[in-house]
Amino acid sequence: MSSSIDTLPDQLDVSIPPESRELGRLSLFFVCITLTTVGAYWASLRLRGVPVVDVLSSPGIAGLALPTLAYARFRGIDLSPTRPRPADVGTTLAVVALPLLALVATTIGTPLVFGTSFAAAVGSTYHPQASFLTALSQWAESTILTGVGYGVLTATVFELLRSRASMPTKHAVVFTAGLGVFFDGMLRGSAYTVVVFPKQWRLALFGILLVSTVAGGVSLGLFYRSVLERSIRVLYRPLFVPVFALGLILIVAFAALFADVPDGFEHVLWALAFGSAAYGYDQTKSVVVPVVVLSLFGLSVPVSHFFELAVF
Template sequence: MSLRTRPHPFTRAEHPVATEFGIVTAALVGVYLWRELVGELLPTVFGSPPVPGGLLVAGLVNGGVLLAGLAVFVGAYAALRGIDIGLRLPTAADLPVAALAMLTPVLLVALTKLAGLATGVPYGSLTKTSVAADAPVLPVLSVAALGLVLGVPALVLVCQVLVQGSFTAVVDADAAVALTTLMTGFVMVSSTGRLATVPDPGRLVGAVVLALSLAVALYASDRIDRDRLRYLGYVPVLVFGAIVVLSGVVAIESVAGGLYAATQLAVLGVAAYAYDRSGSILVPALAYAGLLLANRIVVVVFEAGIRGW
């Protein structure tokens, strides 16, 4: 058995997608660590909010610092990698894809709500959010506005610039859209099932494990000349993929829950498609804003006072 069937080791030129996956995963780890740093430092510097109203101010400060640092990090990453961020206004030719980006989340949320009505599943039980029936209007609107102002830019920076921009450098546009949808669908969905502004830590650990397993498998494929041993290198990757698929299926408890999960993935896919077709970060932002607004409207307008979890 030869252990050196090729004169060179695993390189980016040989496996560009796998290498790019590792680079993107490392960058996402950096995003997560920045969020953790902000969460640790700001309370130490400013202390805890002394009054209930201070929670909103604290959220604005915390989110603002997080978003500013994220913009600097992603901007530097894009400059280093030669990624076009897309800081341009959409044109008239982009109106169809902009309409698609705006309408898709609204229609899917409405469909999920209808399925929930038919099967007795409150929409708030899916989003893990609720609003009291007598809740003051101003705080509710303020929280919704804060989520839009901070959440939408963060999602665009991470999903489109960092992830999609990276994959676009090594594959064609359609493949980059598919890879972006799959990767962000895995790491950017929180434990509550909603889109997260930064990678979910548990999913991020999974992405790191997958990147390492894939690297080992490809390295073994390149360096070992016996088919049986080469194939064994792919076993961890296949097992990981099976676990992810099965755990996702098991987590779906209802038709509405399945539609809700599909909505998150669909919005990520539409955002990636819209970014590719328009070249503007404003168009995918419409998809994320539409989803956040639709979620909030359903819970506040149609389910105030209901808590289903």
């Protein structure tokens, strides 16, 4: 039996490279934390008015940070919350400042080039009489808690890509940025949409979401290995045609997030924030850095929109 399997041609080979295995596992994990995030959001609505419980049940903590920490521990990843060393202060400031400066540049440049404010382009609205301090207090809680979850997720994804998929640092940073935007800009929204569908459709829609997401991760890993080897041998497998088909649909849908100008700038900025957070974690080995980067960036987005709409 083993000798016949060894002689199978490449097109019948069902083995996949480590990049595909890890991206497939991460895709499955992303679907799981999407469900926990939606569940925590539902719980936070039910428990609104109980401050301690409400914070613990927030989508950023109970829905994202805690499940991600549990998964990291299960995979053997140590995410100890140590502070950056004094020698890392410059790197930390740089990765914090980069997405913020890009946000400022986008906010200034969008009305000059496109004739509309960046806030209006992405659909941000505020009451004309809204108090900035009141709005800031509301933004701070949600964005900081979400930033904690996103920071932990960024560090976990980067570590798994580096240690399990053996990706070079630059490649792991790029993939982490893309996966972060995929989760923030596409997967979570799809899960919230599934929840509002009639009950008889939810299971089928969740199955489609699960299968297409995992297929997208596996396909992306195969494409990546093909580029590294500069050969289509890895892709020439008829048995993987259904996987490629679903994966390609998902990848095209993800790319469409960036196609709309200037609306897509928001996703580009988040990709830069996730990438900066991943690079900062790599340089400092402190999960505090991606938490700070993504918390401050997440808070800066509504703040910039508020002032932009007040001016324009």
